[in-house]
Amino acid sequence: MSIAVLGAGAFGTALALSLSREGHAVRIWARDPETVASINEAHRAPRLPDIALPDSITASTDIDDVAQAGTLLLAVPMQALHATLARVEAPLTGQRLVACCKGVDLTELTGPTGVIAHAKPEAIPAILTGPSFADDIARDLPTALTLACADDAAGKALQHQLSTGALRLYRTTDTIGAELGGALKNVIAIACGACIGEGLGDSARAALMTRGFAEMTRLAAKLGAKPETLAGLSGLGDLALTCTSELSRNYRFGLALGRGEVFDASLTVEGVKTAEAVRRLAERLEIDLPICAMVHEVGARDTSVAEAIRYLLNRPLKEE
Ligand SMILES: NC(=O)c1ccc[n+]([C@@H]2O[C@H](COP(=O)([O-])OP(=O)(O)OC[C@H]3O[C@@H](n4cnc5c(N)ncnc54)[C@H](O)[C@@H]3O)[C@@H](O)[C@H]2O)c1
Ligand SMILES: O=P(O)(O)OC[C@H](O)CO
Known part of the structure; x- marks a missing residue:
């Protein structure tokens, strides 16, 4: 079954590169002709400029043509997923749509598989997620991810199709837990970056990671996810990576907030809008997610990092 990627950013290009090493010819859809020309003529993707692409990776601005592949990797930012799927006019009956983005949609208040199911009910939704930097995958460094698909037969087929010598996929049917x-790990990573940027130390970061993980598990359980999914690569694994590495844009965004520095607005920082979506979701479900709420306020510049920390420290004492 053929593979294509919608979105020519760092992650989509890295996945295409990884799959091309296994002998797949991969087509990429990009919305702008400059990116398509760069991939087809210079064999470079603008968001991964240091890595040469093979001839087996080609690009097009014609989304209906690219979207004919049996497996479509959706690697646009989360808030662009719905609009990208809406651009595809042809029905995607039985095609496997694998979300590669991380976040909660601000309009629908669902993760990517919910957006896919809503926009393209005739397709099979799945998600590929877990600890991985595009640059590591592009350099063929060892990586383990979660492939979640409610249809286990389709999930097994995807697991085999998308695993490579360096990219090991574990499978689950728990799409809600995986997404x-x-x-949420991106939201907690912003909190951790802000904590370190403000000079509050590694002990405070460990507290935020642990209590952040409790918030991730609380929300996911409320929505029917399995706790063990949160303890796996897509939850705890990605939380550990993103809250501790300066390669993470979410963590670096938090660092800039804590240091009072300006952050490059052209970079994709999924945790900002996801914090807002998660806050609305928490209000609707009547659950308490105080770290996520503070990240939303600090990200929107409604509260300073110092005020947010003071609020978190002065909440009523409780059982762990
Ligand atoms: N970069 C990573 O290391 C990494 C790793 C795992 C998952 N992800 C996830 O992959 C997703 C994409 O991130 P990325 O790092 O590839 O981003 P990126 O910033 O490198 O690229 C984003 C791409 O999407 C395109 N785009 C932006 N808005 C669009 C729109 N409205 N319609 C169509 N295309 C649009 C941009 O032109 C660009 O090509 C995110 O959800 C991210 O969390 C990224
Ligand atoms: O750069 P970030 O913060 O979007 O993180 C990239 C990946 O999601 C890490 O798994």
Whole structure:
């Protein structure tokens, strides 16, 4: 079954590169002709400029043509997923749509598999998520991810199709748990970056990671996810990576907030809008997610990092 990627950013290009090493010819859809020309003529993707692409990776601005592949990797930012799927006019009956983005949609208040199911009910939704930097995958460094698909037969087929010599996929049918882990870890990573940027130390970061993980698990359980999914690669694994590495844009965004520095607005920082979506979701479900709420306020510049920390420290004492 053929493979294509919608979105020519760092992650989509890295996945295409990884799959091309296994002998797949991969087509990429990009919305702008400059990116398509760069991939087809210079064999470079603008968001991964240091890595040469093979001839087997080609690009097009014609989304209906690219979207004919049996497996479509959806690697646009989360808030662009719905609009990207809406651009595809042809029905995608029985095609496997694998979300590669992390977040919660601000309009629908669902993760990517919910957006896919809503926009393209005739397709099979799945998600590929877990600890991985595009640059590591592009350099063929060892990586383990979660492939979640409610249809286990389709999930098994995807697991085999998308695993490579360096990219090892574990499988689950718990799409809600997998997508919420990937979405919320970005919010907690912003909190951790802000904590370090403000000079509050590694002990405070460990507290935020642990209590952040409790918030991730609380929300996911409320929405029917399995706790063990949150404890896996897509939750705890990605939380550990993103909250401790300066390669993470979410963590670096938090660092800039804590240091009072300006952050490059052209970079994709999924945790900002996801914090807002998660706050609305928490209000609707009547659950308490105080770290996520503070990240939303600090990200929107409604509260300073110092005020947010003071609020978190002065909440009523409780059992762990
Ligand atoms: N970069 C990583 O290391 C990494 C790893 C795992 C998952 N992800 C996830 O992959 C997703 C994409 O991230 P990325 O790092 O590839 O981003 P990126 O910033 O490198 O690229 C985003 C791409 O999407 C395109 N795009 C932006 N808005 C669009 C729109 N409205 N319609 C169509 N295309 C649009 C941009 O032109 C660009 O090509 C995110 O959800 C991210 O969390 C990224
Ligand atoms: O750069 P970030 O913060 O989007 O993180 C990239 C990946 O999601 C890490 O798993």
